[in-house]
Amino acid sequence: MIQHRVGALLNKGVAEGVYPGVALLAAQGGVVRLFEAVGKRTLVPHPLPMEKETLFDLASLTKPLGTTLAMMKLVDSGRIELDRPLQTLFSHAVPEDKRGITPRLLLTHSAGLADWMPFYLELDQVAPKDRKAALRNQLLTLSLAYAPSKNVLYSDLGFMLLEWIIEETVGMDLSRFLEQEFYAPLSLKDIGLFSAMLPGRFTLDRFAATEDCPWRKRIIQGAVHDENAYVLGGYSGHAGLFGTAAEVYALADLLRRHWRGERSDYLKAETVRAFFTRQDIVKGSTWALGWDTPSPANSSAGSYFSKTSVGHLGFTGTSLWMDLKQDVIVILLTNRIHPTRKNEKIRAFRPVLHDQVMEAFGLAR
Numbered sequence: 001m002i003q004h005r006v007g008a009l010l011n012k013g014v015a016e017g018v019y020p021g022v023a024l025l026a027a028q029g030g031v032v033r034l035f036e037a038v039g040k041r042t043l044v045p046h047p048l049p050m051e052k053e054t055l056f057d058l059a060s061l062t063k064p065l066g067t068t069l070a071m072m073k074l075v076d077s078g079r080i081e082l083d084r085p086l087q088t089l090f091s092h093a094v095p096e097d098k099r100g101i102t103p104r105l106l107l108t109h110s111a112g113l114a115d116w117m118p119f120y121l122e123l124d125q126v127a128p129k130d131r132k133a134a135l136r137n138q139l140l141t142l143s144l145a146y147a148p149s150k151n152v153l154y155s156d157l158g159f160m161l162l163e164w165i166i167e168e169t170v171g172m173d174l175s176r177f178l179e180q181e182f183y184a185p186l187s188l189k190d191i192g193l194f195s196a197m198l199p200g201r202f203t204l205d206r207f208a209a210t211e212d213c214p215w216r217k218r219i220i221q222g223a224v225h226d227e228n229a230y231v232l233g234g235y236s237g238h239a240g241l242f243g244t245a246a247e248v249y250a251l252a253d254l255l256r257r258h259w260r261g262e263r264s265d266y267l268k269a270e271t272v273r274a275f276f277t278r279q280d281i282v283k284g285s286t287w288a289l290g291w292d293t294p295s296p297a298n299s300s301a302g303s304y305f306s307k308t309s310v311g312h313l314g315f316t317g318t319s320l321w322m323d324l325k326q327d328v329i330v331i332l333l334t335n336r337i338h339p340t341r342k343n344e345k346i347r348a349f350r351p352v353l354h355d356q357v358m359e360a361f362g363l364a365r
Contacts, residue, residue: 009356010353014038018343018345019338024331028326030253035245037049037054037245038050041209052246055190055206055207055208056208056242060312064312065252069251072272075274076268079170083104095140097144111158112145112146114155115145115154120231135160135232191243193235194224194240195233204221211339212340256324258271293309300313302352304359305328306323306324313350317335319331
């Protein structure tokens with residue numbers, strides 16, 4: 001039985017300390033065939049069971065399911081062009097070394113920006129209302145790590161810039177734009193970019209806990225784990241999206257149906273197909289537009305996902321992979337950094353889990 005085979009592996013993950021708890025949703029042909037929740041969503045201050053309705057800090061799944069989704073909409077409507085240089089997208093002056101950066105380069109992590117910086121240490125001393133402006137000034141003035149389009153470096157900073165581009169274009173913050181264009185029309189109530197003040201419909205105990213944070217000196221629950229996103233008010237273009245497995249699936253399936261040409265009410269099929277296509281700007285890069293594709297060896301998607309797959313990982317222990325050719329979606333949400341980020345057992349576990357699901361679906365080859 002599929003549930004028994006995969007469920008046993010999920011429970012093994014708990015027993016071996018890969019994560020305290022996990023929610024797994026896997027679909028084939030647009031039909032959910034597996035939906036399991038095992039383990040604990042919190043260990044401290046007191047244990048609570050993992051549930052299918054648990055809300056997770058999705059971490060870098062914010063990039064494809066938030067920022068990239070917004071970019072899809074703006075490209076689809078012609079309001080943004082992927083190869084338009086940064087200097088034409090901002091009302092602010094752009095330094096010469098960054099004027100040629102484009103949304104395409106930002107979405108493929110080949111814009112020349114550093115991967116990460118501890119902005120929060122300085123921003124914590126700035127008045128909350130001024131922090132985003134202070135960050136954006138830093139993003140423009142920081143030295144590049146390499147010449148644009150000449151290398152690939154996975155970058156949170158690039159998605160911070162993309163958030164700025166989106167907000168300059170639409171005249172509202174990213175959270176409101178996503179709610180207006182996608183989440184509200186789809187009647188999604190359990191996914192969103194939440195500010196420091198949670199929506200009143202949520203209680204803290206619905207959230208999977210993350211780290212015992214050395215900086216904040218407490219267990220993080222119901223607030224974004226990423227320090228830079230936290231100090232910016234709860235989210236940024238790179239992190240801050242929360243959601244349940246079911247609503248992550250709702251967005252993934254929406255994109256799947258548009259890619260297949262079964263729907264065209266939110267986006268054109270050609271737009272989704274373009275974003276799901278590996279760009280090959282830098283030799284050897286696996287990046288599509290805001291989405292990753294399987295690496296030739298040691299992919300987190302395991303051994304059986306086809307080359308026509310897209311996905312993304314999140315630092316908190318989350319992932320989404322879609323095999324477009326074999327029509328499979330696998331959503332793996334865990335709280336693997338609860339209570340410490342030093343637990344990295346998920347790296348070895350994740351591809352094994354994906355292989356187990358594909359074998360259960362009869363797609364091993």
